[in-house]
Structure formats: C-alpha cells, structure tokens
Amino acid sequence: MTLPQKNLLADEASPYLRQHAQNPVHWRAWSQAALDEARTLERPILLSVGYAACHWCHVMAHESFENDEIAGVMNRFFINIKVDREERPDIDQIYMASLSAMGEQGGWPLTMFLTPDGQPFWGGTYFPPRSRYGRPGFVQVLEAVDKAWREKRDSLIQSAGGLLTHVAARLSATQPKGVLSQHTLLRLADGIEGMIDWNEGGLKGAPKFPNAPFMTTLWLSWLQAGNATHRDAVLLSLRKMLAGGIYDHVGGGLCRYSTDAEWTVPHFEKMLYDNAQLLRMANWAYAATGDELFRIRIEETIAWLSREMRTEHGAFASSLDADSDGEEGLFYTWNDQELANAFETDLPAFADHYGLAAPANWEGKPILRQNDEQREREVANHSTVADLKAKLLAERARRIRPGRDDKVLADWNGLLITALAECGRSFGRNDWIDQAAQAFAGILAAAEGGRLPHSILGDKKLFPALSSDYGAMITAAVALFEATGDTNYIGTARALAEQLDRWHGDAEHAGYYLSASDSKDVPVRIRGDVDEAIPSATGQIIEALARLATATGDLALHEKALSVAEHAMGRASQQTYGQVGIVNSCALLLEPLKLVIVENPDQANLVAVANRNPDIRRIDIIVPLGGSAPSLPGDVVPPTDKPGAYLCAAQTCLPAVTDPDELQRLLRPKAG
Incomplete structure (x- = not known):
C-alpha cells in the first residue's frame, strides 16, 4: 500500500x-x-x-x-x-x-x-x-x-x-534473578556522592539536570542508614536549584535543565514530570529541615500548575515551550529597564532579593536568580517579596506566552497526582488533594474497557497505555487513599494492576514490557528498565506493587513484587547508574513501613504528626474511632475503641503509641 x-x-x-x-x-x-x-x-x-x-x-x-x-x-x-x-x-x-x-x-x-x-x-x-x-x-x-x-x-x-x-x-532480555539487598542502594548512594558538586549542588559539570532518581537514592540512604552527608547533598542541590535561574522566580516551577554548572541559564522548557518530582522532594526536605524556602517554592509551583497547566477535565498538560515569539527564554527574561518600568519605586527592594545574571555565552536578556544571602532574605521577608513578584507576574502576562503542549499523559499525571496528594497532607491543603483527585478522575474517565490511554487531547485518545502509565497511576491511587481514606482508590489500584498483568506481563512471569501485547507497530518489545528524567517504567511498577501490597497487606502481591524486583535487579546489575529507579524501588520493597493510626477525626493529633513527617517508605492508613481497622502483620487487628498509632516494619510491629511527641520521635530519621 x-x-x-x-x-x-x-x-x-x-x-x-x-x-x-x-x-x-x-x-x-x-x-x-x-x-x-x-x-x-x-x-x-x-x-x-x-x-x-x-x-x-x-x-x-x-x-x-x-x-x-x-x-x-x-x-x-x-x-x-x-x-x-x-x-x-x-x-x-x-x-x-x-x-x-x-x-x-x-x-x-x-x-x-x-x-x-x-x-x-x-x-x-x-x-x-x-x-x-x-x-x-x-x-x-x-x-x-x-x-x-x-x-x-x-x-x-x-x-x-x-x-x-x-x-x-x-x-x-530476561536475566537470571539478582539478589535484593539494602547494601546495593547504599553502595550506589556512595558512588553518587562522589559525583556531587559540593559548591553548586547537583552532579559535577554542565549541563546540570535535577536528576530526581539520583537524589532519591541519596535520600533513601539517609532514611535507611542515617547517612547525613547524602541528605545534605540533596538539600544543597535543592536550595541551589530553587535560587538559580533554572527556577521560574516570577511564575513558579522548574525548567528542564541548566546549560551551565551554576544553575543560571536554563533550557527554558517547563515539563510536568520535573515539577512533580520537585514537589515530592521539596516536601521531604521541608519536613526534615523546616526551611521555609521549600514551603514557599512548593506553594509557588502548585500555584503555577493550577493557573497555567490544568486542562478542562482537571488533569494537567505536558509542558510549556522554551520559545516564545521565536526566541528561547524571551518570556522569562528581563533587562534593567524592564524591571525599572515594572517596579518604579520598589526596584531597590526587589534588588535586595534578586539579581540579573548574563553569563558570557548567553545571547538573550539577563536571567533572574539569587545568591545565598538573597535567598535567605526572601525567606525572611516572604510576604513583601511575594507582593513584588506578583507585580512582575502581572507585567509578564502582557507578553506573548510560550506554547503549551495540551496533551495529558497518564504516567506524568500519575506522578503529579502523587505529589499533590502528599503535599496536601503535609500542609493541610485539602484543595491540593482535591486537585489530585480531579486529575485522577479525569484520566480514569478516558479509559475504555478498563484500559487506560497513554495520551489524551480533548476527545482524542492514544491507546494502548504503556506499563509506566499503570505503574504511576497505581501509586497515585494509593497516595489518594492515604490522603482521603477512601477505599475505592484501593479497588481502582487493584483493577489497574490486573490490566498491567494482562497486557504487559511476560510469559515467564519475570516482569513487564513497556508496550502492550497488542501493540503491533513496535519492532521490539522492550522492558522499560532505563531511567530518563523520571524513574524507568520497571522502577515505577515495582514501587506501585510494593505500595499496594503494603496498603492492602496482600502477601501474595508482595511475593509477586519481590519476584519482579529480583528479575529487574538481575538486569539492572549490568548498568546500575542508568537504572537507579529499579534500585530505589527494590529498597522500598525490602523495607516497607506501615503506619495505622486510630483516632477521632476531630482530634487528629497523631495524624497531624504523620502528615508532618512524610516518608517515601511508609504507607499511612487512618482509621476513625470505632471504624474497621486493617490487619497488621501477623494477622493482628488493632483495637479501634481508643486512639493509637501502630508502626510496622516488614513483619514486625512496635507497641501502640498514643503520645504525639513519642510518635514524632519514632518517625524522625535517625542521623548517623
């Protein structure tokens, strides 16, 4: 033809x-x-x-x-x-x-x-x-x-x-099973530590990418082994990024990468997946440090997502272009005269908190960024600076906007839904949780015969979904269950897992393929083991199965996740640094934490402590007094006639905790 x-x-x-x-x-x-x-x-x-x-x-x-x-x-x-x-x-x-x-x-x-x-x-x-x-x-x-x-x-x-x-x-290919061990993660984290730029954060050299999978490895190393150096590498990287030109200080949100080693000149495209991962990491960082910078940037980034990236059905568009009016970065950059016109008498106050940078090889207008002292001053004077930035945002709104890629991708939305649900819990922002729930519903509404589309644009849908779509959406469902207590999300997660098995599982029950079995136009069905800017499809699937197994107490599902993880580790051992998403998710599977809290919703002191202390390893289940509690490991059902918090690691549970301060001490990572 x-x-x-x-x-x-x-x-x-x-x-x-x-x-x-x-x-x-x-x-x-x-x-x-x-x-x-x-x-x-x-x-x-x-x-x-x-x-x-x-x-x-x-x-x-x-x-x-x-x-x-x-x-x-x-x-x-x-x-x-x-x-x-x-x-x-x-x-x-x-x-x-x-x-x-x-x-x-x-x-x-x-x-x-x-x-x-x-x-x-x-x-x-x-x-x-x-x-x-x-x-x-x-x-x-x-x-x-x-x-x-x-x-x-x-x-x-x-x-x-x-x-x-x-x-x-x-x-x-299918490889022999690998050995699952926490030492794999710790060795990997030590290797990543050797790549860190201890002056500017991130990895040494340029260009500089946020590299969320690497940062997650370091954070998990701190949580599991108390390695404070690994924690500090993440905190340094986040602080430098969030003060640098890679962050949109006027509108909120992170650009895709920096072309230089100081995070000054970004490649100005803004991707949904980068900002989803930023929110999650900044949430962990805020809980660990109390540094208001992280809260401010979370609020600014979610405000940008809500204002500029939501589509008509509540889900989120994929990206904003790097270019506007034919020039890269034109929408985001400023010169001295433009700032003077925007601020008039307020310019000195703005200059106390921000500067313009124009490196030697940059041909565009200067870029807003902060040095360390300006960053700290902004945190101390946040309300004043927020008013100044609002003026600049209104001025910028007059410009020709970058193009928006309106297609809704199921996997990228799944990442953001999880981040919104987690941040909503941490900050008591039910409106963020509601946005997460609306985005989740928007993706599900586009399903046909129980199968997700990969991409949605208006009435057009691209079927079939990829395995990454199911992995991300299962994790999102569990996050919404934690945030709302609605068990329907667990039922949905199970149904998505069944679709994943049916269309993406391999004949050897060793794992999953990225493309569905009825995708006839792919020359090779690949596993999807390799990380890109987000964890690989395989890494996302293992995390999803681990979190669903922990939430439900389903031992058969946990054993299945272990088998998938062992085969994935066998493959990942060939090129570990390209597959850290698999190593991270295997670490989550080996050390799952489950926290069941029984409490009066009107006096949720224990719940407040759990919300303030997010932990990527932990699943939280909230049960109202007199409600129906899930079984703990060992088929022990906690009583629901009195408040209590029950923390379990793998198959071992600690005695009930009733004092919020004691729960706080229990949930805080131990420094090494």
Whole structure:
C-alpha cells in the first residue's frame, strides 16, 4: 500500500506532530500503514523524533523541514515519519538505544535512518541545513544515505539487523534473578556522592539536570542508614536549584535543565514530570529541615500548575515551550529597564532579593536568580517579596506566552497526582488533594474497557497505555487513599494492576514490557528498565506493587513484587547508574513501613504528626474511632475503641503509641 503523497499530520492528536503539519515534507505519523508503505516502495525510512517544548527540534524544523528544497530531497528518497517521544517513548527508547550502540551521543531531535522493516542503520541528532558547527549539512547527509542505500543495500540491511538484535538483547532480555539487598542502594548512594558538586549542588559539570532518581537514592540512604552527608547533598542541590535561574522566580516551577554548572541559564522548557518530582522532594526536605524556602517554592509551583497547566477535565498538560515569539527564554527574561518600568519605586527592594545574571555565552536578556544571602532574605521577608513578584507576574502576562503542549499523559499525571496528594497532607491543603483527585478522575474517565490511554487531547485518545502509565497511576491511587481514606482508590489500584498483568506481563512471569501485547507497530518489545528524567517504567511498577501490597497487606502481591524486583535487579546489575529507579524501588520493597493510626477525626493529633513527617517508605492508613481497622502483620487487628498509632516494619510491629511527641520521635530519621 502507499499513502497519499502529502503531509498527513494535520489530524494527529499530538500538538508536536501538528506543529509540523504545514511542512512541505510528506510526514507520516508512526503507524503500521507508514511501515507498510516503506516496504511496498522499498524505501528507507527517515525517522525524526522530538517533542513540543524542544528548542533544537524547532530550530531543525525551521531550518530544514520548512525548506522546500530540503523537503523535496526528503520526499524523493525517503518515507518520512515523525514521532512525538512523549506519545511513543517505546519507539523513542528503541532508536535512542540504537544511536548509543553506534557510539553516538543521544538527544533530541533524534534523526534516524531505518530499513523499510524499521531496522536502524545510521543516525544522529540535530543536523544544520548546510555544514557547520563541525557537523555535516542535512542535505549532504540525505544524499549520502541515499547513495549508500542504492549501492550497499545488502550490507546496510545486514548491519541493521545485527544492531537491532543487539538493542533487543539489551532492552528486552530476561536475566537470571539478582539478589535484593539494602547494601546495593547504599553502595550506589556512595558512588553518587562522589559525583556531587559540593559548591553548586547537583552532579559535577554542565549541563546540570535535577536528576530526581539520583537524589532519591541519596535520600533513601539517609532514611535507611542515617547517612547525613547524602541528605545534605540533596538539600544543597535543592536550595541551589530553587535560587538559580533554572527556577521560574516570577511564575513558579522548574525548567528542564541548566546549560551551565551554576544553575543560571536554563533550557527554558517547563515539563510536568520535573515539577512533580520537585514537589515530592521539596516536601521531604521541608519536613526534615523546616526551611521555609521549600514551603514557599512548593506553594509557588502548585500555584503555577493550577493557573497555567490544568486542562478542562482537571488533569494537567505536558509542558510549556522554551520559545516564545521565536526566541528561547524571551518570556522569562528581563533587562534593567524592564524591571525599572515594572517596579518604579520598589526596584531597590526587589534588588535586595534578586539579581540579573548574563553569563558570557548567553545571547538573550539577563536571567533572574539569587545568591545565598538573597535567598535567605526572601525567606525572611516572604510576604513583601511575594507582593513584588506578583507585580512582575502581572507585567509578564502582557507578553506573548510560550506554547503549551495540551496533551495529558497518564504516567506524568500519575506522578503529579502523587505529589499533590502528599503535599496536601503535609500542609493541610485539602484543595491540593482535591486537585489530585480531579486529575485522577479525569484520566480514569478516558479509559475504555478498563484500559487506560497513554495520551489524551480533548476527545482524542492514544491507546494502548504503556506499563509506566499503570505503574504511576497505581501509586497515585494509593497516595489518594492515604490522603482521603477512601477505599475505592484501593479497588481502582487493584483493577489497574490486573490490566498491567494482562497486557504487559511476560510469559515467564519475570516482569513487564513497556508496550502492550497488542501493540503491533513496535519492532521490539522492550522492558522499560532505563531511567530518563523520571524513574524507568520497571522502577515505577515495582514501587506501585510494593505500595499496594503494603496498603492492602496482600502477601501474595508482595511475593509477586519481590519476584519482579529480583528479575529487574538481575538486569539492572549490568548498568546500575542508568537504572537507579529499579534500585530505589527494590529498597522500598525490602523495607516497607506501615503506619495505622486510630483516632477521632476531630482530634487528629497523631495524624497531624504523620502528615508532618512524610516518608517515601511508609504507607499511612487512618482509621476513625470505632471504624474497621486493617490487619497488621501477623494477622493482628488493632483495637479501634481508643486512639493509637501502630508502626510496622516488614513483619514486625512496635507497641501502640498514643503520645504525639513519642510518635514524632519514632518517625524522625535517625542521623548517623
């Protein structure tokens, strides 16, 4: 079969794909029909992978894909397929791993050349239209690949088949079970500690990413072994990020990464997943330190999410673009005159708390950031600074806004729902918990036959879901159960776990595949073991099963989670630093904590202590006086005729605690 010789992206649900709908390139979305067309015409595939907020994706689109001459070369030689990596991370991960196996540095836009059967034989990332930056020009690349395809086709097909086999062995294989041990996490945390930049936080060098999976490893090491150095690495990193240019000080929220080692110049795109993970970590940090910086940034970030990222059904959009009016960071940056116009007589007060930074290689306007003293002054004078920032926010609202990618992703929303529910408990903000519940309901309402979609945009849904969607949403359901006491969330979590088993479980019962069994357009079904900016699908699934097993006391589910974790650790041992999400979730599974509190809801002193002391390892179950309590390990049912808190680690429970101060001491991590 052959598809119409025109661009076919106009009707796609992805905003990123629709950004390319007017290109003169004859783009197709990734589909069985597009793959069939390549086979019929015996043409190689030019695969271009990106996402809506990606700056260099926009650059390559403007330079090459909007160029009639270059588009003509693409149309003449190739079947051109566009992929939104956020819609199809399964496709993205296969070909990103292929590029890595070729010895090339990955990134987006990802540009890969495939045989008509979808096997990769060469690739790269961004290519300029003509040779520069020491990189070959895109037209030169296209012509060279076409020549190689015509003259060396058999050799290319053979090497492509070997490469895909290698990638499948890396990403899909079943390995012997590994040993689950807390020492694995502690050794990993020690290794990460050696990478920490003790001046600026984060990992040494540039660019600098928040790297939530690494930060979680360090935090767990502190919780489990009392390593205060690991705790301090996380706190330093968070404080530096939240004062740096990577944080949007006017509107709230974290940008994706910093291009420099001082967190000053961000890549200005703002992603839902980064901010979900920031909220969770800042919540832990506030509980551990009482530093008001973390509370302020949590409130600002949730205000931004509520104001700018909620969609009509209560769930949250994916991202905000790095660019506005054709320029990266234009929406977020300021010069001295613009600040003077915005503040008039208040400018000196603002300058006490913020400065403008313009590093040597930055071509845009200066960026707002704070030094350590300014950060501390803001915390001390928060109400005054908040009023000043509100003026700047109103002034910024007059500008052309960055584009918003409106698609709702189930897994990213699951991460945020969990964070909102946890922060809502810690800060007594029922409105945050309500937002989490509305987002959860919005995702579930889009399900069909009990199956989640991966992506939702208005009436358009992308089925089937990925295993990461089920992992994140199961964890979100358990977090909402903890926050509300509504057992319907546990029933929903169990139903989602059944769908995960049915569509993603492997034949050996050794784990799960990222793509569903009825996804017919994937060249390889991969496990989803490798972390990106968020924990891997496998890591999220193990955490979800561990938390659901602890919440329900289901020993069979716990044993199942242990089996999945052992197989995952067998695979993760080959490349631990790329799979810390698996190590973190296995640590949670090995040391689950369960806290059951029986108390009068009108005098919830014990509950207040639990809420003020969040612990990623712990599941909290609140039972009203006279209610029905769950069984503790050993099938012991706590009495519900009097208040008490029952803390259990694995199969061992401590005596009941009735004094809030004693519970506080019990729940506080012990420093080493």
